[in-house]
Amino acid sequence: MNAAGNAHPRPLLAARDLRVRIGGRHILHDVHLDVAPHGVTALLGRNGAGKTTTVRAILGLVPRTGSILLDGQDVSGLRTHVLVRRGIGYAPEDRGVFTALTVAENLRLAERPGSRPPDYALVHDLFPELRQRAGQPAGTLSGGQQQMVAIARTLLADNRLVIVDEPTKGLAPKIVTEVAEALERAARAVPVLMVEQNLAVVRRLATTCAVLVDGRTAYAGEAAPLLADPRATRRLLGVASGSTRGGQDPPGARASAAESPDTREAQS
Amino acid sequence: MDTLVLLTMTGLGLGALYFLIASGLSLIFGLMDVLNFAHGALLSVGAYACWWAASGHLPGAGPHGAGFVLAVAFGVVTGTLAAVALEVGVVRPLYARPREQVLANVGVGLAVPALLSGIWGSDARTFPVPDALSGTVTLLGARVPANRILLIGCALAVLVGLRVLLGRTRAGLVVRAGVQDRAMVSALGIDVRRAFTLVFALGGALAALGGALGGVYFGEVDPGQGTSLLIYAFVVVVVGGMSSVTGAAAACVAVGLLQQFANYFTTAGLGDLAVVVLLAVVLLVRPRGLMGRLT
Numbered sequence A: 001m002n003a004a005g006n007a008h009p010r011p012l013l014a015a016r017d018l019r020v021r022i023g024g025r026h027i028l029h030d031v032h033l034d035v036a037p038h039g040v041t042a043l044l045g046r047n048g049a050g051k052t053t054t055v056r057a058i059l060g061l062v063p064r065t066g067s068i069l070l071d072g073q074d075v076s077g078l079r080t081h082v083l084v085r086r087g088i089g090y091a092p093e094d095r096g097v098f099t100a101l102t103v104a105e106n107l108r109l110a111e112r113p114g115s116r117p118p119d120y121a122l123v124h125d126l127f128p129e130l131r132q133r134a135g136q137p138a139g140t141l142s143g144g145q146q147q148m149v150a151i152a153r154t155l156l157a158d159n160r161l162v163i164v165d166e167p168t169k170g171l172a173p174k175i176v177t178e179v180a181e182a183l184e185r186a187a188r189a190v191p192v193l194m195v196e197q198n199l200a201v202v203r204r205l206a207t208t209c210a211v212l213v214d215g216r217t218a219y220a221g222e223a224a225p226l227l228a229d230p231r232a233t234r235r236l237l238g239v240a241s242g243s244t245r246g247g248q249d250p251p252g253a254r255a256s257a258a259e260s261p262d263t264r265e266a267q268s
Numbered sequence B: 001m002d003t004l005v006l007l008t009m010t011g012l013g014l015g016a017l018y019f020l021i022a023s024g025l026s027l028i029f030g031l032m033d034v035l036n037f038a039h040g041a042l043l044s045v046g047a048y049a050c051w052w053a054a055s056g057h058l059p060g061a062g063p064h065g066a067g068f069v070l071a072v073a074f075g076v077v078t079g080t081l082a083a084v085a086l087e088v089g090v091v092r093p094l095y096a097r098p099r100e101q102v103l104a105n106v107g108v109g110l111a112v113p114a115l116l117s118g119i120w121g122s123d124a125r126t127f128p129v130p131d132a133l134s135g136t137v138t139l140l141g142a143r144v145p146a147n148r149i150l151l152i153g154c155a156l157a158v159l160v161g162l163r164v165l166l167g168r169t170r171a172g173l174v175v176r177a178g179v180q181d182r183a184m185v186s187a188l189g190i191d192v193r194r195a196f197t198l199v200f201a202l203g204g205a206l207a208a209l210g211g212a213l214g215g216v217y218f219g220e221v222d223p224g225q226g227t228s229l230l231i232y233a234f235v236v237v238v239v240g241g242m243s244s245v246t247g248a249a250a251a252c253v254a255v256g257l258l259q260q261f262a263n264y265f266t267t268a269g270l271g272d273l274a275v276v277v278l279l280a281v282v283l284l285v286r287p288r289g290l291m292g293r294l295t
């Protein structure tokens, strides 16, 4: 995959001392996160570690302190839509699809009038289904199709960073593969920050990664060495590397990557 | 038969008036979760501005013909500006504090009528009605006041216009999306606050138009008019399904007709009560109103 992780180029996005308090409770303590300027950076952690909150804090969707640098520029003070217009595509954990609107309308909202024309060719190439279903209310799509809408919205505009929060959550193995393939292709053109619990997908896509434990950065660096170390992944993620999804599979199913249907599909 | 036609047209005319208030109310509620208690004040501002202009205070405006059209336009512009001022000055600063926001809106809703009666007195003022609108039109053998036709025509035009705006334009798309998930709209790079201001401005314009046409309908204007109409508009919005423009239109027809017929065939005043009963029945049978969403 991409070799850019070897050198130490300036991170595309850097979050420093990110702190979030909600209702008096500290959710993020001091998160440091670098998003590599190429390929996929994975943000990992157990359920409740603060991954989604980190992403939302970066986008200014929750009140936070700390600084956010985009391409070296301090963007901490920008309101969400202004920051996003600097070139960020975001597919949230619950997909954020407007269920009452059609597929075409959902996509149209991601267009940025005044900047380069939306890249429908790419989107329809990655997800041909969306073209056929353009007039269908997004609320009647399957979960996988809704995820495709969410990812398509991040790729339509001329973004310099795409953030996806658990794009494979709750999807059937075959759809997981499709989504992973689409992200892999997208990542060749635009850097991606991906929250993901499916380690097979992480292994396939990510060059760089960060791990959160209880609202703190516990690991940051290359993805491969971490994923190759079962003791480290068990300590940081609560699963031996090779498992597909933390905490849900019975212990027997965690033993090896090759035995998991998700993994086999994703690697084929 | 004549009576039925007249009652129907009067009920529809009243429903049209409700619609001009309720459509803005339901858009504002749907997008912003704001129950705009100051909406009646916007209507009164429009009514008084139109009355003031038509009474000869605005050069070029007057009680007849093009002068009256100009007076109505002046009322609408004034109402729009008042709505924008309300959104920027009161609603927006209190957006994170819903309780204070409601109180402030109620305050504006009380202060504006007080201000109006302070300036022009609390008694009703005769509204200048153009000759073209003071006569009657023969419809199915009945003589129907022309102002009913005007009201119904305006409400229909507004309904069509709103549906085109919501359904065919990008601004409308943003509003419909914002009704479901404001945060996601801004996460797509869209300034959702501009949609807030737009919706408030639109609501203010429609309420002010309702105020001007209400003046023609009632033949007079008084400081409390907006507030009393607002109560029915709230009923309409709840019956219609809180954030549905089409639902509000259907509910306006139902409420206007019910009120007229009940007032005529039973004791006067019972029609107003019937509206409240209708509200209770709809809430019991269909708690989310006739239509669930913004259409």
Ligand SMILES: Nc1ncnc2c1ncn2[C@@H]1O[C@H](COP(=O)(O)OP(=O)(O)OP(=O)(O)O)[C@@H](O)[C@H]1O
Pocket (backbone or CB within 6 Å): A022, A023, A027, A045, A046, A047, A048, A049, A050, A051, A052, A053, A054, A093
């Ligand atoms: N709005 C909120 N109010 C209160 N607590 C919150 C809120 N948002 C998040 N939290 C808490 O913050 C912690 C981190 O949540 P977050 O959603 O960021 O975790 P996550 O790593 O994305 O988990 P998952 O893998 O389950 O998606 C959790 O304990 C959660 O309960």
Ligand SMILES: [Mg+2]
Pocket (backbone or CB within 6 Å): A051, A052, A053, A093, A165, A166
């Ligand atoms: Mg999460």
